[in-house]
Amino acid sequence: MRVMVVGAGLGGLTLAHGLRRAGIDVVVYERDGASGRPQGVSLHVDDRGASALRACLPPGHVAMVEATTGGPRERTLTLAEVDGEPVATGVRTSDGIDGRPRPGRQVDRPLLRAVLLTGLEDVVRFGAELTRFERCADGTVRAWFADGRADIADVLVGADGVGSAVRRGYLPDVRPVDTGRRMIMGATPLRAVAGTGLPDLIGDIAGSAHIRGTTMVLGVLRFSQPPVQARRKWLPTLHPSAVAGIEDYVMWALPTTRERLGSGAVWPRAEELTADLPPFLRSVVAEAWRDATVALRIGTIPPMPAWPAGSVTVIGDAIHLAPGFGGNLAMLDARRLCAALVEANRGRLGLLDAIGDYEDTMRRTSFPSVGAKAGA
Ligand SMILES: Cc1cc2nc3c(=O)[nH]c(=O)nc-3n(C[C@H](O)[C@H](O)[C@H](O)COP(=O)(O)OP(=O)(O)OC[C@H]3O[C@@H](n4cnc5c(N)ncnc54)[C@H](O)[C@@H]3O)c2cc1C
The missing domain is CATH 3.30.9.60 (D-Amino Acid Oxidase; Chain A, domain 2)
Structure with missing residues (x-):
């Protein structure tokens, strides 16, 4: 299985680590350069984010994050x-x-990002802005980038934040509201x-x-x-x-x-x-x-009706916005989608069933206004 992740933010990088550790071929395309944009100095990481990091990152990375948090x-x-x-x-x-x-x-945000990028140097392609994608007849997805690059994979994951180009192409009716x-x-x-x-x-x-x-x-x-x-x-x-x-x-x-x-x-x-x-x-x-x-x-992104699962999916701010804990939800999505794709890769679940299961759980738990609480 080959997975193409768009966006090297909290969700995309957590997912990339998890997939790589499970032996799944993964590539991450990131619009910005390696130094990124300022996104605040610190992040409140709760049980959802912490358990996702523990599940997806190599032990040395987890130990580094845990050694440098603030107190409870x-x-x-x-x-x-x-x-x-x-x-x-x-x-x-x-x-x-x-x-x-x-x-x-509390976690220092630039430090967390640097930890997440460590070990993925050969996986993350910087300066690559996704402009469009197309689902092919054989089930794969082809994507094009502003610098002329193109790539093909079995699964395309939009981890590209609130302005998500993947969401705009895949679920055009889902729109953030200011x-x-x-x-x-x-x-x-x-x-x-x-x-x-x-x-x-x-x-x-x-x-x-x-x-x-x-x-x-x-x-x-x-x-x-x-x-x-x-x-x-x-x-x-x-x-x-x-x-x-x-x-x-x-x-x-x-x-x-x-x-x-x-x-x-x-x-x-x-x-x-x-x-x-x-x-x-x-x-x-x-x-x-x-x-x-x-x-x-x-x-905010209002809750949306379910859509049929396909070889394109979305995680984090690309699909739900949660002021104050969006990073935790992005990492939680990464953990859940990673587990689903690993099941599919091992042949225990069809690929679209695995993606559909992830999306059902995400829709049910990441929109507080529909009455469900997000859990690990
Ligand atoms: C100041 C501040 C403080 C915050 N504090 C907290 C907090 O304490 N706790 C918490 O849980 N959350 C917090 N958040 C929210 C949290 O930062 C987001 O919810 C989280 O970053 C979402 O992760 P993500 O992976 O979905 O998207 P992002 O981290 O936004 O990553 C998306 C990535 O996709 C890239 N991208 C976008 N478009 C494209 C494209 N077309 N092609 C390729 N790449 C693209 C972007 O450059 C970016 O690197 C805070 C946010 C801010 C701004």
Whole structure:
């Protein structure tokens, strides 16, 4: 069996590792260059993402990720200001209900991407934007790329994110809807705000402040092991630049709207939005790594009717959007699709039955509005 994955994001790379480990021929086509685009600094990985990584990645890769997560994050503190100092006035459990996060750990996103790319150097083709594909009479799929390349495989997987060219070609009626909500996200070196009292107050869990109409969410990533040491011990093939200069930091998020965000540079908007917050919160934004500040558009894809399984399928943001845990769902899809394709490759299930089973489960569990909860 030959599988062509479009998109070297969280889902596509997790899938590629799983297929490769099962001896299945896989190739990944990625539009961007090897360094990718900034997509935020850290990622809250819950049980769904963590179990997918454990199932699909080689043991050294898993050990490297686990050695460099932050501490367990199972609660969110409500933060307020008393006499200029940060205080906790309440606590909310991360139970995964009604859009609340599930328990998990913070992972450094660029480091995770570098770990995922390690060992796939001969599999990932960068600078290759899928432009179109065609299902052939013999059941295979042929794909064409903007740089003139073409390829053929038994299965084409769209892991190409929210703007998915695969979804547009395969399921043209399925369209993301812009909710108008936006999230500014950034990160600040821990050392720069150590004196505010915030990092000690929050510890490894999350904090949320709602003060004078502005909401700010914060979390500290203290690497469980120094990444340089962890690389030496668990994944020496990881490029040294992936761990060079990494330090503990505070990640922060500011929910806002399309209108309030406007256009232009993002970090100055964050500074304006936090102008009425107490100094200990303002300093988190003031001391941030400015280039790492990004604005996330919050979209949704409405639940869609089932479609007949074929040799083209989709995973992750290409087919469902879940603000705050889309990465976990993308990795979960990768794990499930990998297991289905392995069954088909071993002859235990027909290829289209295997893809149909994966798609049924994905449709049932990844759209909270239809009443089902995503489970591992
Ligand atoms: C700032 C920020 C913070 C986030 N925090 C969290 C979090 O804490 N927890 C969480 O679970 N999720 C989080 N998310 C969401 C998460 O990043 C996404 O849900 C996740 O990346 C989706 O994975 P994916 O593999 O489906 O797509 P992506 O990771 O978006 O990967 C898609 C890939 O496809 C490539 N591509 C696109 N079009 C083409 C084409 N035509 N041809 C070839 N390649 C193409 C893209 O370049 C990209 O590399 C966050 C997102 C952002 C932006």
